[in-house]
Every structure is written in C-alpha cells, then in structure tokens.
Amino acid sequence: xxxxxxxxxxxxxxxxxxxxxxxxxxxxxxxxxxxxxxxxxxxxxxxxxxxxxxxxxxxxxxxxxxxxxxxxxxxxxxxxxxxxxxxxxxxxxxxxxxxxxxxxxxxxxxxxxxxxxxxxxxxxxxxxxxxxxxxxxxxxxxxxxxxxxxxxxxxxxxxxxxxxxxxxxxxxxxxxxxxxxxxxxxxxxxxxxxxxxxxxxxxxxxxxxxxxxxxxxxxxxxxxxxxxxxxxxxxxxxxxxxxxxxxxxxxxxxxxxxxxxxxxxxxxxxxxxxxxxxxxxxxxxxxxxxxxxxxxxxxxxxxxxxxxxxxxxxxxxxxxxxxxxxxxxxxxxxxxxxxxxxxxxxxxxxxxxxxxxxxxxxxxxxxxxxxxxxxxxxxxxxxxxxxxxxxx
Numbered sequence: 001x002x003x004x005x006x007x008x009x010x011x012x013x014x015x016x017x018x019x020x021x022x023x024x025x026x027x028x029x030x031x032x033x034x035x036x037x038x039x040x041x042x043x044x045x046x047x048x049x050x051x052x053x054x055x056x057x058x059x060x061x062x063x064x065x066x067x068x069x070x071x072x073x074x075x076x077x078x079x080x081x082x083x084x085x086x087x088x089x090x091x092x093x094x095x096x097x098x099x100x101x102x103x104x105x106x107x108x109x110x111x112x113x114x115x116x117x118x119x120x121x122x123x124x125x126x127x128x129x130x131x132x133x134x135x136x137x138x139x140x141x142x143x144x145x146x147x148x149x150x151x152x153x154x155x156x157x158x159x160x161x162x163x164x165x166x167x168x169x170x171x172x173x174x175x176x177x178x179x180x181x182x183x184x185x186x187x188x189x190x191x192x193x194x195x196x197x198x199x200x201x202x203x204x205x206x207x208x209x210x211x212x213x214x215x216x217x218x219x220x221x222x223x224x225x226x227x228x229x230x231x232x233x234x235x236x237x238x239x240x241x242x243x244x245x246x247x248x249x250x251x252x253x254x255x256x257x258x259x260x261x262x263x264x265x266x267x268x269x270x271x272x273x274x275x276x277x278x279x280x281x282x283x284x285x286x287x288x289x290x291x292x293x294x295x296x297x298x299x300x301x302x303x304x305x306x307x308x309x310x311x312x313x314x315x316x317x318x319x320x321x322x323x324x325x326x327x328x329x330x331x332x333x334x335x336x337x338x339x340x341x342x343x344x345x346x347x348x349x350x351x352x353x354x355x356x357x358x359x360x361x362x363x364x365x366x367x368x369x370x371x372x373x374x375x376x377x378x379x380x381x382x383x384x385x386x387x388x389x390x391x392x
Contacts (some may be wrong), residue, residue, distance in 0.1 A: 002246070004180045009140035009172050010035035012179045013105055013165075016147035018049050018377030019187040020103075023074035023194075027368040028064035030084035031117045032169035033107035037079060059084040063091035063102075070100035071208060073199035075151070078102070081169060082109035082123045089127060095162040096131030098209055099197060101154035102162040103134075105147065108269070109169040110356045119169040121268070125321040125330045131224055133163040133231055134297040136268045140177035143167045145248055150184075152191050152238045159231045160197040166297075168266020172270040182246065190245055207261065208321040229299045252296035253304040257283060260321050261315040263369050265347075268294045268331065271318070278365035288370050294331070302338050315346045316372040319367075320354040347376050 007015075014036045017025075025044070027037035044053040052069075056062045062078050068074045080088055085106060095102050106124050124134070133153065137143040146165045154163040167173055171316050198208035212220055213274065235252070243249040258264055267275045272293040282289040292308045292315075308314065319329025328336060332350030339345035349372040354360040 002180050002182045002186060004178055006176050007140070007179050007181070008035065008145050008174060008176050009167065009179070010174065011039050011109070011166065012140050012144045012177075012181065013147050014039040014043075014228060015181055016144045017077050017103075018043050019182065019184055020075065020077070020148060020151045020191055021049070022051050022077045024054065024065070024069035024277045026056050026062040026069070026076070026078050028056050028059050028062045028080075028084065030059065030081050032109060032119075032173050033079045033081040033084075033105065034072055035173070036105055036107070040077075060091060062152060063088040063095075065101055066102045066104075067091065067094055067098070069352045070095065070102050070196075071098070071198075071200045071331075073194070073196040075103070075155070075194040075331065076100075078101045079105035079107065081107045082111055082117075085127060086111070087121045089130075092127055092130040092132070094209070096228070097220055099161055099227070101160050101194075103150045103154055103198075104162070104164050106164050106166050107173045107317070108166055108171045116356040119320075120355045120357065121166075121320040121330075122162070122322070124166055125323075128330060129296065131161075131228060132160075132298065133161055133195040133228065133235065134166060135164070135295055136166045136266075136297060137172070138270055138272045140172070140175070140179045140180075141248070142250070144179055144181065145242065145250070146244075147187050148187060148191060149238050149242055149250070152241075153231065154236050155194050155196075156234050156238075157195070157197045159234050160226070161231055166269065168270040179301075186245070190242060226362050227392040232296075232299050232301065235296060250295060252294075252301035253305070253308045254293050254295055255308050256291040256293075258290030258292060258308065258310065258312070260288055261310070261312050262288040263290075263316060263372055264309060265291050265365060265369065266313045266317040266331065266335065267291065267295070267317055267320075268297070269320070271320070273355060274360060274362060275318075275365050278362040278369075282366060282369060287369070296302070300334060300338075305335070305338060306342070309346060311344075312346050314372050315348045316320045316377050317350045318354075318360070318368065319350060319352050322355060349375055363368065
C-alpha cells in the first residue's frame with residue numbers, strides 16, 4: 001500500500017528510481033542534484049537495491065557510461081545540474097538517435113558566470129535540442145510520479161528514447177513535502193520489466209552507431225525526430241494508465257482558472273504554484289487572469305497549448321532563461337512560432353524572470369499581467385514583445 005510521508009523531494013525522486021529497480025546508476029555529484037545520487041548510493045550499499053552504482057570521474061563519463069549500460073540492455077538512470085549537464089553535452093546528443101532509453105533527472109540550476117548554485121532554467125534550455133523527451137515537475141509528488149512515468153515511456157518498445165524529468169533546484173529539490181510513496185507491488189503493476197528493443201550481445205553481434213555518411217545522415221536524423229514526435233501518444237497513454245491505477249492525472253498542458261481569462265500567465269516548474277496564488281489574488285480584484293503551465297516540453301504539445309489558450313487575448317510568458325542576443329526567451333520563441341499567422345492569435349509578451357534563484361513573487365506575477373495589459377493597449381499592432389521586470 002502507498003504511504004504518505006514528509007520527505008525531501010530529492011529523496012522522494014531517488015525512492016522512485018529505487019522502486020523502478022534500475023540496474024546501473026552512473027553518477028557524479030554536483031549541487032543541487034547530489035542528494036539524489038547520494039541516497040541511491042546508500043540504498044545500493046546497504047542491499048536495498050540490486051544495482052551497479054558507478055562513481056565516474058565526471059559528468060561526461062557518467063553519460064558515456066549510461067550509453068554503454070543502456071546499449072547492453074540495462075535499465076539506466078543518472079542525474080545532473082548546470083555545468084555538469086553542459087559537460088555531458090557532447091554525449092547527450094547520442095542516446096536519442098541511438099534509441100537508448102536512459103532516464104535522467106535534471107535539477108535545474110543557473111549557469112556560470114558569475115557562479116550561481118541557485119535555480120533557473122538556463123541549463124536545460126541550453127540542451128533543449130538534444131532529442132530527449134522532457135517533462136517538468138511542479139511539486140514533490142509530481143517529481144516522484146513523473147520519474148516512474150519516465151521509465152514507463154522511455155522503455156516502451158514503440159518509443160525507446162531517453163527521457164528527462166526536470167525539477168527546480170533548491171526551491172523544489174531541497175524542500176520537504178508530503179509525498180505519497182507507492183509500494184513495490186503498486187509500481188510493478190505500472191512499470192513492466194525492461195525488454196530492450198536493441199542490445200549488445202556477444203552471442204548475436206550487431207553494430208551500433210557506425211559512421212553516418214552523407215547519403216544516410218539526414219534520414220537518420222529525420223527518423224529520430226519522427227520517433228520523438230510520435231512518442232507523445234505513448235506519453236499520454238502512460239499518464240492515463242497512471243491515473244487509472246493511482247488517481248493522479250497529468251496532462252501535457254495544464255490550466256488554472258483559464259476558461260474565461262483575457263490574459264494568461266504561462267509558466268513551467270515550481271513557480272507555477274506561486275502563479276496560481278497570484279491568479280487567485282487578481283481574480284479577487286475582478287481581473288480575468290488565468291494560468292497555463294507546460295508539463296511536457298519535448299515533444300512540444302502544440303495542439304494542446306492552442307486549445308488551452310482558448311480565446312485569451314494576451315499571453316504573459318515567463319521564461320527563466322535569458323537567451324542573449326535573441327528577441328525573446330526559449331519558451332517565448334516556441335509560442336511565437338506556434339501562433340505565427342494563426343487567425344485571432346493572442347498577443348504574446350515575454351518576461352525574463354527568476355534568474356539565478358531570484359524570487360518570483362505573487363506581486364511580480366501581478367506586475368507582469370499589468371504590464372502585458374498596458375503594452376497590449378499601447379502597441380495594438382505588435383504581436384510580440386519582450387518585457388523585462390525591473391527590480392526595485
């Protein structure tokens with residue numbers, strides 16, 4: 001039976017990995033993801049989990065080891081953050097086209113320079129095109145649930161792609177929340193044993209990853225892209241099965257008080273809860289504001305987002321990543337493309353906020369909505385605008 005406990009979110013996520021009965025955990029510590037692999041090293045050392053815990057020399061080595069273990073048919077997990085994720089970058093582009101269903105937790109953290117150990121989304125947005133399925137958790141319960149969902153989807157033979165679960169560093173990873181931990185029997189109902197689509201076996205030798213000459217390279221990349229887009233069907237099925245078993249439903253795009261909203265905040269990650277409080281405050285003042293939060297980042301659920309936006313006239317998109325030299329942040333760019341030349345499209349105003357762990361308060365969200373409304377009136381012919389929130 002499931003049990004509800006007060007637990008640090010990083011430990012809850014590690015417990016989900018333990019319940020998934022992973023085979024290999026290549027790991028290297030970096031703040032703020034270290035508690036995840038520390039806990040997994042303990043459960044392996046004390047015999048609670050029969051797995052190989054491989055303490056590698058770097059994050060580059062961790063992902064290289066993941067590729068080898070996944071190719072050999074082992075259920076594989078690792079986690080990283082910030083500069084560590086960037087050190088993996090050379091290898092992160094390999095598992096997708098190679099169809100290695102590695103699962104990774106990314107505990108989002110700001111990038112240097114200057115050095116910051118606090119949260120924003122610069123690390124994962126720098127790696128948005130690596131070809132992995134990516135989801136974002138808002139709470140500890142979601143982090144636990146989405147981790148189990150990641151193994152279920154990544155290892156499905158119709159998918160066989162790597163998958164990332166993103167959780168915000170410190171503001172989510174290091175807080176203690178009430179989380180319902182499933183039992184081993186319950187997890188086994190949801191997550192079947194791993195049966196790899198392809199594997200290295202000396203008894204049946206195959207070649208993996210030979211040189212992609214120009215005559216086949218484009219075809220290989222397109223095939224990977226098509227597989228990533230097609231994975232959405234299995235992602236949705238995995239969430240439905242989870243809801244049927246445990247009563248918690250997840251969707252690629254989720255909304256809050258959006259039905260009659262004229263202006264919608266758009267968020268990702270743990271700031272969504274603060275944004276919901278801001279929406280309640282604005283509603284109490286008579287302002288028709290709502291929230292759209294993005295759960296599935298890759299493959300991007302365009303049709304679901306358009307439906308969620310409804311008849312709203314304005315989108316106030318909150319990016320926690322600065323794209324230097326670009327006209328907007330990564331999420332703003334995604335939505336700008338999504339609504340390009342769509343009749344009746346909402347005006348999109350992009351806010352860069354929360355960099356380096358700076359608090360995005362209820363008041364800040366109210367300020368964003370107010371500014372979006374003002375700019376929509378001042379510049380009625382302009383569809384897109386990037387607006388900074390000036391610190392007082």
